[in-house]
Amino acid sequence: MAAAVAEYRREQSLPLPGSSAALYNNLSVLRLPGPQPQxxxxxxxxxxxxxxxxxxxxxxxxxxxxxxxxGMGLSAALLTQAAWCVLPSRVLLVLTSQKGIQMYEADxxxxxxxxxxxxxxxxxxxxVFARGIAAVGERFICVxxxxxxxxxxxxxxKGTNVTVSEVLEQHGAAVTDIAAEQxxxxxxxxxxxxxxxxxxxxxxxxxEEFRLVSKVPACGCxxxxxxxxxxxxxAGFGNGQIRLYEAASGRLxxxxxxxxxxxxxxxxxxxxxxxxxxxEDSFVHIWKLSRNPDTDDVEVSxxxxxxxxxxxxxxxxxxxxxxxxGKGILPLCCALGGPESSSGAKGAMGNLERAWDKGWRDGxxxxxxxxx
Amino acid sequence: xxxxxxxxxxxxxxGEMLYILDQRLRAQSIPGEKARKVMNDIxxxxxxxxxxxxxFKPQELYSKKALRTVYDRLAHASIMRxxxxxxxxxxxxxxMAFKYxxxxxxxxxxxxxxxxxxxxxxxxxxxxxxxxxNQVDETFRRLIDTYSCLSxxxxxxxxxTLLIFFQDMHIRVSIFLKDKVQNSNGRxxxxxxxxxxxxTEVPGLIRIFNHDGDEVKRTEFTTPGNYVTPQREGSFGLYxxxxxxxxxxxxxxxxxxxxxxxxxxxxxxxHAKENIVPNPLAKEELNFLARLLGGLEIKNPSGSDTGFRLxxxxxxxxxxxxxxxxxxxxxxxxxxxxxxxxRTAHFRPLIPIAxxxxxxxxxxxxx
Numbered sequence: 001m002a003a004a005v006a007e008y009r010r011e012q013s014l015p016l017p018g019s020s021a022a023l024y025n026n027l028s029v030l031r032l033p034g035p036q037p038q039x040x041x042x043x044x045x046x047x048x049x050x051x052x053x054x055x056x057x058x059x060x061x062x063x064x065x066x067x068x069x070x071g072m073g074l075s076a077a078l079l080t081q082a083a084w085c086v087l088p089s090r091v092l093l094v095l096t097s098q099k100g101i102q103m104y105e106a107d108x109x110x111x112x113x114x115x116x117x118x119x120x121x122x123x124x125x126x127x128v129f130a131r132g133i134a135a136v137g138e139r140f141i142c143v144x145x146x147x148x149x150x151x152x153x154x155x156x157x158k159g160t161n162v163t164v165s166e167v168l169e170q171h172g173a174a175v176t177d178i179a180a181e182q183x184x185x186x187x188x189x190x191x192x193x194x195x196x197x198x199x200x201x202x203x204x205x206x207x208e209e210f211r212l213v214s215k216v217p218a219c220g221c222x223x224x225x226x227x228x229x230x231x232x233x234x235a236g237f238g239n240g241q242i243r244l245y246e247a248a249s250g251r252l253x254x255x256x257x258x259x260x261x262x263x264x265x266x267x268x269x270x271x272x273x274x275x276x277x278x279x280e281d282s283f284v285h286i287w288k289l290s291r292n293p294d295t296d297d298v299e300v301s302x303x304x305x306x307x308x309x310x311x312x313x314x315x316x317x318x319x320x321x322x323x324x325x326g327k328g329i330l331p332l333c334c335a336l337g338g339p340e341s342s343s344g345a346k347g348a349m350g351n352l353e354r355a356w357d358k359g360w361r362d363g364x365x366x367x368x369x370x371x372x
Numbered sequence: 373x374x375x376x377x378x379x380x381x382x383x384x385x386x387g388e389m390l391y392i393l394d395q396r397l398r399a400q401s402i403p404g405e406k407a408r409k410v411m412n413d414i415x416x417x418x419x420x421x422x423x424x425x426x427x428f429k430p431q432e433l434y435s436k437k438a439l440r441t442v443y444d445r446l447a448h449a450s451i452m453r454x455x456x457x458x459x460x461x462x463x464x465x466x467x468m469a470f471k472y473x474x475x476x477x478x479x480x481x482x483x484x485x486x487x488x489x490x491x492x493x494x495x496x497x498x499x500x501x502x503x504x505x506n507q508v509d510e511t512f513r514r515l516i517d518t519y520s521c522l523s524x525x526x527x528x529x530x531x532x533t534l535l536i537f538f539q540d541m542h543i544r545v546s547i548f549l550k551d552k553v554q555n556s557n558g559r560x561x562x563x564x565x566x567x568x569x570x571x572t573e574v575p576g577l578i579r580i581f582n583h584d585g586d587e588v589k590r591t592e593f594t595t596p597g598n599y600v601t602p603q604r605e606g607s608f609g610l611y612x613x614x615x616x617x618x619x620x621x622x623x624x625x626x627x628x629x630x631x632x633x634x635x636x637x638x639x640x641x642x643h644a645k646e647n648i649v650p651n652p653l654a655k656e657e658l659n660f661l662a663r664l665l666g667g668l669e670i671k672n673p674s675g676s677d678t679g680f681r682l683x684x685x686x687x688x689x690x691x692x693x694x695x696x697x698x699x700x701x702x703x704x705x706x707x708x709x710x711x712x713x714x715r716t717a718h719f720r721p722l723i724p725i726a727x728x729x730x731x732x733x734x735x736x737x738x739x
Contacts, residue, residue, distance in 0.1 A: 005506040022535040125430040127374045197525025222525040239572045254580050282562045302593035
């Protein structure tokens with residue numbers, strides 16, 4: 001345990017242009033190999049705050065990407081999520097909103113594809129939106145919808161000829177999150193997992209036709225975030241629990257009373273099996289997933305509470321956690337989808353230490369933590 | 373996002389407004405009869421049947437300005453008048469109080485208990501008027517009908533919609549600062565002790581299961597928080613103990629409240645932004661307002677009813693000062709609606725606040 005503590009360090013903070021909305025999984029990071037700038041994004045109401053940072057935090061550039069609408073919509077669409085989808089042939093920035101799904105080139109410059117949700121066919125009381133974004137396989141991007149279906153988009157290596165190749169109908173409630181394990185999933189374990197408001201989890205095997213591998217029935221508690229690691233599904237729930245399931249069978253293998261309040265985001269470092277959870281209790285915890293070589297049981301252990309340098313007394317704050325200080329663990333959990341994170345003021349606020357987590361996802365190195 | 377958000381937003385903000393008005397009416401020693409009339413008139417207007425029907429129709433939230441217009445009218449539904457500075461302060465207090473409640477409510481579903489706390493208190497404000505009581509109870513039943521069937525996920529969507537609505541509002545409120553639930557930068561403090569939400573386990577336990585589902589290992593870890601198991605769940609019925617304290621009256625005559633505008637000025641960038649962006653919704657918004665306000669019957673004080681002016685500040689000088697020093701970006705420019713756009717019989721155009729102020733020119737309370 002002690003050794004694990006030294007495995008990451010905090011890097012320089014980066015300011016986002018505005019605060020982040022209280023949504024699930026509201027932070028995405030794109031880290032490409034080579035000298036290309038790192039990109040960060042977080043949703044703020046009807047627009048996406050984009051930040052690109054050259055190496056060593058030099059050369060920051062901000063921009064706001066508005067949620068575009070076909071024609072002139074009647075009301076401004078709120079964004080629900082944004083994520084970079086890395087496929088072998090290309091990288092797309094995918095935005096989901098109340099109106100539909102937008103796919104941009106990675107830098108947000110060119111709109112490649114737009115998919116409108118059919119708002120009229122839903123009863124007026126039902127919220128309509130898309131949410132849950134993941135790239136899977138050689139050429140697919142999957143996006144969830146509020147009525148349950150998961151749309152599978154077939155992405156050409158270049159150009160705008162994106163098509164809906166399949167619609168996966170297994171969820172009976174609004175999809176919350178989708179995660180994939182690119183090129184690492186054990187045979188037969190499935191390489192995509194989708195979760196919904198009622199707590200249903202569906203594990204899929206991607207291909208010409210997607211195949212349902214296993215299904216964990218609804219438990220009545222919202223599953224807000226999922227991750228997939230070596231055939232194990234990690235799911236974060238509204239009751240503060242993290243549960244681990246065997247992807248191939250859907251069997252429950254571990255249950256962690258992890259947080260005192262709603263979990264808003266999970267992230268996973270694929271190389272090390274470290275899992276990060278952020279919740280509305282203001283804490284970020286780090287867990288270590290492993291497999292017992294004798295029994296093949298999945299194991300999970302608590303590594304630490306992510307708080308490299310607890311700055312909770314900044315500005316004379318009381319010893320309790322501050323809801324949204326610019327520095328420290330809170331912006332992290334805010335950007336992970338906790339309550340509104342820090343303001344648009346420059347300087348102390350709006351830091352991007354929150355980018356700690358998703359940098360992990362790409363398995364290279366977090367902007368804040370460095371995994372070795 | 374959630375089309376079920378507006379009724380909760382309106383009722384809770386309205387509840388906060390009534391708490392503050394009640395406190396100010398007593399602090400300003402308004403005679404009991406007048407104070408009771410004001411409270412009864414505002415509650416009657418707020419729970420007007422037609423108005424409630426419009427409110428509960430599934431719809432998106434509109435801008436802060438539109439909502440502010442609704443409360444301007446509501447606050448002037450009786451013989452009491454507020455000038456611009458007092459109205460601004462009233463609205464700031466209402467919104468920050470409800471933002472706090474939305475943010476802190478333990479489970480998303482508890483937003484309903486917060487609402488019930490407000491409505492319970494409103495019923496206590498009603499003085500000797502079974503008619504008004506029926507109106508409020510009818511809304512209560514409507515709340516239960518509409519919301520008790522929603523899932524946790526849907527409640528979280530409502531909560532997220534509300535938090536987006538309140539995003540970047542960081543006005544400091546003295547009562548929150550004093551209680552150390554708000555920091556000097558306007559952010560609220562999240563407690564890390566006390567009962568966990570109903571249905572949540574105290575963090576600290578890891579259980580491992582084998583292939584057959586048998587528990588094979590149990591480990592514990594220490595959390596930094598000092599949490600306990602909750603005693604019981606609040607009542608979601610028409611009556612009963614709500615357990616949750618969020619949404620109850622936190623004001624009393626001995627605990628006046630102040631807002632602090634100056635310190636938040638560095639956070640104004642986003643407010644400014646909202647004002648300059650041309651609003652394509654304007655027309656839709658006006659229609660919405662007209663529809664809503666069509667149900668609001670506004671009485672101008674006349675005849676035997678002598679009106680009075682309520683001051684949200686301790687002295688008139690403070691009120692004047694606040695009016696002069698309020699940052700431009702924070703001013704809610706009240707939306708004026710042309711009478712021609714409105715076909716509803718009850719609707720009357722807004723009386724500009726400035727004119728009201730002139731009308732009730734007396735320096736202190738008219739009794």
